[in-house]
Amino acid sequence: MTALAATARHARYVIAENPVTGFAFALFVLIVLAAVFGPHIVPYNPLSSDTAEALQPPNMHHWFGTDQLGRDVFSRVIVATRLDFFIAVASVALVFLMGGLAGVAAGFFGGWTDRIVGRIADTIMAFPLFVLAMGIVAALGNTVQNIVLATAIVNFPLYARIARAEANVRREAGFVEAARLSGNSDWRILAFQILPNVFPILVVQMSLTMGYAILNAAGLSFIGLGVRPPTPEWGIMVAEGSAFMVSGEWWNAFFPGAALMVAVFCFNLLGDGLRDMVDPRRRT
Amino acid sequence: MTVLLDVAEFSKLFPVGGVPGPIARLRRRFAGGPEKLPKVYAVDDVSFVINEGETVGLVGESGCGKSTLVRALTRLIDASDGSVKFGPRELSLTPSRDFARDPDRARIQMVFQDAGDSINPRFTAFDAIADPLRRLRKMRGKALTQRVEVVASQCGLPLQFLSRFPHQLSGGQRARVGIARAIAVEPDLLVLDEPTAALDVSVQVVILQLLQRLKHEFGMSYLFVSHDLSVVRLLCDRVLVMYLGKIVEAGPAAEVFAHPLHPYTQALVAAVPRLGENVTERLRLTGEPMSPIDPDPKVCRFSGRCPRGTDACKTAMPALRRFGHRQVACHFAEEFLVQP
Amino acid sequence: MAHMTAVPALNVEGLTVEFRTRSGIVRALDNVSFSVEKGETIALVGESGSGKSVTAYAVMGILDPAGRVTAGRAMLGGLDLLAAKPSQLADVRGREIAMIFQNPRTALNPIRPVGRQIADVLIRHGNVPRNEAPAQAIEMLRAVGITDPVRRAKAYPFEMSGGMCQRVMIAIALAAKPSLLIADEPTTGLDVTTQAVIMDLVSDLAKDLGMATIFITHDLALAGQRSARIVVMHAGHVVEVAPTKELFAHPRHPYTAELIAATPDAAASLDQLASIPGSLPDLRRVDLPNCRYSERCPRKTDECDRPLPRPDPGATHIVACWNPLP
Numbered sequence: 001m002t003a004l005a006a007t008a009r010h011a012r013y014v015i016a017e018n019p020v021t022g023f024a025f026a027l028f029v030l031i032v033l034a035a036v037f038g039p040h041i042v043p044y045n046p047l048s049s050d051t052a053e054a055l056q057p058p059n060m061h062h063w064f065g066t067d068q069l070g071r072d073v074f075s076r077v078i079v080a081t082r083l084d085f086f087i088a089v090a091s092v093a094l095v096f097l098m099g100g101l102a103g104v105a106a107g108f109f110g111g112w113t114d115r116i117v118g119r120i121a122d123t124i125m126a127f128p129l130f131v132l133a134m135g136i137v138a139a140l141g142n143t144v145q146n147i148v149l150a151t152a153i154v155n156f157p158l159y160a161r162i163a164r165a166e167a168n169v170r171r172e173a174g175f176v177e178a179a180r181l182s183g184n185s186d187w188r189i190l191a192f193q194i195l196p197n198v199f200p201i202l203v204v205q206m207s208l209t210m211g212y213a214i215l216n217a218a219g220l221s222f223i224g225l226g227v228r229p230p231t232p233e234w235g236i237m238v239a240e241g242s243a244f245m246v247s248g249e250w251w252n253a254f255f256p257g258a259a260l261m262v263a264v265f266c267f268n269l270l271g272d273g274l275r276d277m278v279d280p281r282r283r284t
Numbered sequence: 285m286t287v288l289l290d291v292a293e294f295s296k297l298f299p300v301g302g303v304p305g306p307i308a309r310l311r312r313r314f315a316g317g318p319e320k321l322p323k324v325y326a327v328d329d330v331s332f333v334i335n336e337g338e339t340v341g342l343v344g345e346s347g348c349g350k351s352t353l354v355r356a357l358t359r360l361i362d363a364s365d366g367s368v369k370f371g372p373r374e375l376s377l378t379p380s381r382d383f384a385r386d387p388d389r390a391r392i393q394m395v396f397q398d399a400g401d402s403i404n405p406r407f408t409a410f411d412a413i414a415d416p417l418r419r420l421r422k423m424r425g426k427a428l429t430q431r432v433e434v435v436a437s438q439c440g441l442p443l444q445f446l447s448r449f450p451h452q453l454s455g456g457q458r459a460r461v462g463i464a465r466a467i468a469v470e471p472d473l474l475v476l477d478e479p480t481a482a483l484d485v486s487v488q489v490v491i492l493q494l495l496q497r498l499k500h501e502f503g504m505s506y507l508f509v510s511h512d513l514s515v516v517r518l519l520c521d522r523v524l525v526m527y528l529g530k531i532v533e534a535g536p537a538a539e540v541f542a543h544p545l546h547p548y549t550q551a552l553v554a555a556v557p558r559l560g561e562n563v564t565e566r567l568r569l570t571g572e573p574m575s576p577i578d579p580d581p582k583v584c585r586f587s588g589r590c591p592r593g594t595d596a597c598k599t600a601m602p603a604l605r606r607f608g609h610r611q612v613a614c615h616f617a618e619e620f621l622v623q624p
Numbered sequence: 625m626a627h628m629t630a631v632p633a634l635n636v637e638g639l640t641v642e643f644r645t646r647s648g649i650v651r652a653l654d655n656v657s658f659s660v661e662k663g664e665t666i667a668l669v670g671e672s673g674s675g676k677s678v679t680a681y682a683v684m685g686i687l688d689p690a691g692r693v694t695a696g697r698a699m700l701g702g703l704d705l706l707a708a709k710p711s712q713l714a715d716v717r718g719r720e721i722a723m724i725f726q727n728p729r730t731a732l733n734p735i736r737p738v739g740r741q742i743a744d745v746l747i748r749h750g751n752v753p754r755n756e757a758p759a760q761a762i763e764m765l766r767a768v769g770i771t772d773p774v775r776r777a778k779a780y781p782f783e784m785s786g787g788m789c790q791r792v793m794i795a796i797a798l799a800a801k802p803s804l805l806i807a808d809e810p811t812t813g814l815d816v817t818t819q820a821v822i823m824d825l826v827s828d829l830a831k832d833l834g835m836a837t838i839f840i841t842h843d844l845a846l847a848g849q850r851s852a853r854i855v856v857m858h859a860g861h862v863v864e865v866a867p868t869k870e871l872f873a874h875p876r877h878p879y880t881a882e883l884i885a886a887t888p889d890a891a892a893s894l895d896q897l898a899s900i901p902g903s904l905p906d907l908r909r910v911d912l913p914n915c916r917y918s919e920r921c922p923r924k925t926d927e928c929d930r931p932l933p934r935p936d937p938g939a940t941h942i943v944a945c946w947n948p949l950p
Contacts, residue, residue, distance in 0.1 A: 013646070174402030177360055178412075178465070183389050183419035186381070196406045345815035346786075455672075484671040484842065486886045486900035496894055511816060514845075514888035518897070555820035557845040559889045560872040568824065569817050571771070572785070 021273030027266040034078055035085040042075035046232045055249050065251035067237075068244065069230075073251060076232040077259050083233050084214050084263065087144060091151035091213040092206045099156045100195075100202050103163025108171050108190055117164070121157035129154045133216055137225045144227065147220060151213045162205060166198040207271035211264035218260055234260045285335040288505050289357070289473060294366035296327040296352050300577055324576050326352040328529040329366070331604070334473065339499065339506040341520030341537055343513060343552070347573060349529040350509050354475055357507070358394050359383040370473070390420045390469035397478040399458035403450045409436075409461045410446040416469050431468065438501075439464040440494060456487035460494070467498060474499075475507045480515065492519060513556045517541050525549050528576055528585040535610035545612040545620045547590045584615075592616055631701070632659040633804045633836035634683070634721075639696035639706070641675075641682050641860075648908035652678045652691070653860045654916075657935065660804065665830060665837040667847035667868075669883075670857035673904045676840045679857075680806045682706070684723050685713045700804065718749040722797035726809040728789035732781040738792045739765070739777025742799050749800035764795040769825055787818040794826060801833050808840045823850055845889050848872060856880050859904050859916040861932075866941040876941065876948040878923050915945070923947045 050070035064073035106117035136150040218235025220226035241252030396402035480488040533546040587597040641653040698705040743757035765773035768791040811819035864877040885898040902920025
């Protein structure tokens, strides 16, 4: 049985065992589909405003109602999926590369590498994380790239610590010594022996970080340090819509907020499911 | 007999508590001069040879230094002192870090104790056996597959198990994968670190007989490390007994076990349960072993636990002396030499 | 004349255990029966997969949640351990029956000083008043051969060597002077000299306390040295029970004979060692034969498909075989 087939069979088993994971997985697929095809299938252009139609409650023509500029909230929520999903995925990929590699090197080589990575992580952790994210975006400018970078930096210590611990445990393992006897240099061992063993554990953390990344972006947008209008993004939509909550136009903030909640919920559940897949059952 | 491996005055010391960082080093210098760090004498002034085609056993209990010695011989760690000559070549000249890319890397290989731990859980059996062939023999594609299959068959591993992961294999099958990997590159010296310790007795028999057969087929020398004296007695031509970093006795395996000369060996042999024998009045070792940290070089390492200890044992370290085929490091060795 | 039958310390009858796993039901134990007399030391010998540890765990009531006892009794005095309520079991464990394990570090609480762990048992099961327990705990440490017990009582397990932890575990098990001790591979992994000392210790303490011992091991030679009777297990069955000398001199079950022939000690040279043909049957099979050794047995006859013979209760040498060695 190839590795892929074994993984697929195991995945099917876990999803069958735990229906919640199956549900989360289905939801995840939906989110991905919305992100990929969203802009092509929405009924209205998310950017086109029509002030005549402003602030209409949910009805047959506008399922989620319209916002203060007459834009269709439903279209905006769906199209925003792409941006938020991208932010989530990009942040997580970046922090995995930075934190994962740094942590694994620190754990494996020890010595100065360990000290330097440790000090960097300590410095980052000295700040309240959101404040640090705010600071980075404020200093470098409100672009999507900077939001991704800020999220990655803020999560760096966590990934570095996990990766370091895993690498440290494995560096004395029999198979590492066997690899040395087989003529592998330290770098090869790190790349081909240690990293593949550390990766699954980081993957679990990555799905949890995706939820955090979206919330972080939403939070930054809420205080004006995130994406700039009129780009549809859930956080900005909640921020703009919150002003209208008091006057009764709840749909402006509610639907993007609900979308946020569903996405984060889905990623967290997925993380739990992945942990079940990756952790003890794999190791029997 | 041609000498394959010649170990002379070999020592390996470890600083206690790990290597100090730069701040700690600075602090020490300002505190009161460059004091010597306390060191663990894991292996202390050990000398022996392994001849071609020989199986040498290395016995000793936990803490005796055999694991450290073995790791140094296989060039996973560096020596602190002494020489290790492999054929004409002095191995200690190459740091262990660089030895992975050395052309002689393939000539010394190792079979590990816990085959489950020594195979990467994400590698299939095929990958595990193929790794040294890829790295040391630069084999690829068809030639690689063929060689892996040949070696697996020689080790009695059915070919369909090559695609399995370690957790899908039984203990005996994993042991075979470990052996196949080690002999794939045709080493001259194979170090076996308790290869059957984790196996059932019936599987152990099969693996031991396999090892014997492979040795004759390929003309390898073995260094067989084990704490199981019964197994060592069966497989080894000669045996070295280690205690706290030093060799205390050496000689032909059958003789050492039938007639041990060193008090520690005597206690060891007495403690091994023999089939069908009752426990009789035994030579029991009391207390804990001496500390391996900065031991007094004038005191015999075994004093304190030795039933024979006298004052002489605390004033002079007994040297490893030769008596015919036997070597013993004890002041009272003569008393135990065979009379009738 | 009145017929005196001594009540055994433990009498296991027809113990059958299965485990539910995702790949099927594993019939780990099938109709396991043996007994231990008061003050007697017996050994439960078998290779991995023989079910010897499962037997001990079932008797102690600490089986994995996936395991179920589907039949059998384990009579400790008048109490059936397998049918007892959890509160009854909690009373009996420690006071009447105790167990020591292979890895002492996992059996000891890592964040509690060892003296306190012993005192806990003394207070709960030994009816020792709280203020006297620490002093008695120190005495227990001395009794198991730990030097400087006053200082060691305050130590944590991580500060002690493997051999010392093993002694502490023995002290905890024996603190309330149980009448039966189950020792599950207590010296596997220890150096052979430490093993000898620990086994001496257990034997001496057992003799002093008049305690019965069930000693579980895969090492036939060690079992032979330390026990009066040996119970040989294979694939969840008891295949042979006999007094030690008798077992080695005249093994009757083919598996026992093969096991003896595979032990390195028995042979003068490697070629003389014989391995056991075949391999363990998959215990998840629904079509397991009545004799689980029959598929690997060189002495198999057609008779062997029948259900195994009922053991003669009075016999000292029991063999579960239709074609035993003479």
